[in-house]
Amino acid sequence: MTRAFPHPYTLGDAQRWLDLNTNVPLARHFAIEVDGTLTGGIGFDPYGGERDGAGSFGYWLGRKYWGRGIATEAARILSGYALKEGGLRRLEALVFAENAASVRVLEKADFSLEGVLRQHYLDRAGRVCDALLFARLS
Numbered sequence: 704m705t706r707a708f709p710h711p712y713t714l715g716d717a718q719r720w721l722d723l724n725t726n727v728p729l730a731r732h733f734a735i736e737v738d739g740t741l742t743g744g745i746g747f748d749p750y751g752g753e754r755d756g757a758g759s760f761g762y763w764l765g766r767k768y769w770g771r772g773i774a775t776e777a778a779r780i781l782s783g784y785a786l787k788e789g790g791l792r793r794l795e796a797l798v799f800a801e802n803a804a805s806v807r808v809l810e811k812a813d814f815s816l817e818g819v820l821r822q823h824y825l826d827r828a829g830r831v832c833d834a835l836l837f838a839r840l841s
């Protein structure tokens with residue numbers, strides 16, 4: 704994951720996540736719940752300004768729950784919601800090029816690969832990594 708995701712994850716980080724859905728006309732950030740347990744998160748953020756109508760999309764899932772199709776189902780549902788209820792025409796997701804599972808999730812949620820952003824990321828170990836830009840249009 705990118706460094707934008709806090710680690711260690713504090714109570715304050717959780718509160719900031721909850722605050723994203725406070726006083727907004729439409730919820731954009733959701734918990735992924737399995738059998739009553741919080742297992743992950745998924746959401747989108749419109750860019751605004753000259754990129755009005757476009758937005759970013761991201762998700763994570765606790766390791767224990769990987770490999771059960773949960774992220775795929777969540778990504779399909781939420782990307783559809785962002786493009787319909789969220790009023791976006793374009794939803795973008797950037798992934799580490801090595802993150803094969805996330806690439807598959809996006810492909811199965813009807814995102815298309817648009818390009819390679821060479822040496823775009825530093826991972827948590829400080830290694831330079833390529834990123835892949837995926838997008839889904841309404």
Ligand SMILES: CC(C)(COP(=O)(O)OP(=O)(O)OC[C@H]1O[C@@H](n2cnc3c(N)ncnc32)[C@H](O)[C@@H]1OP(=O)(O)O)[C@@H](O)C(=O)NCCC(=O)NCCS
Nearest residue numbers: 704762763764769770771772773774775798803804805807
């Ligand atoms: C990426 C992530 C969300 C995937 O969640 P998941 O629920 O395990 O994904 P799913 O089970 O829905 O599907 C994963 C797909 O990737 C495939 N996959 C899983 N691990 C893989 C690997 N190492 N190499 C290739 N494909 C892999 C699965 O086979 C499946 O595809 P298939 O249905 O065609 O067989 C989860 O691993 C995660 O949260 N990772 C850490 C955070 C992260 O990477 N977030 C995304 C940032 S862009």
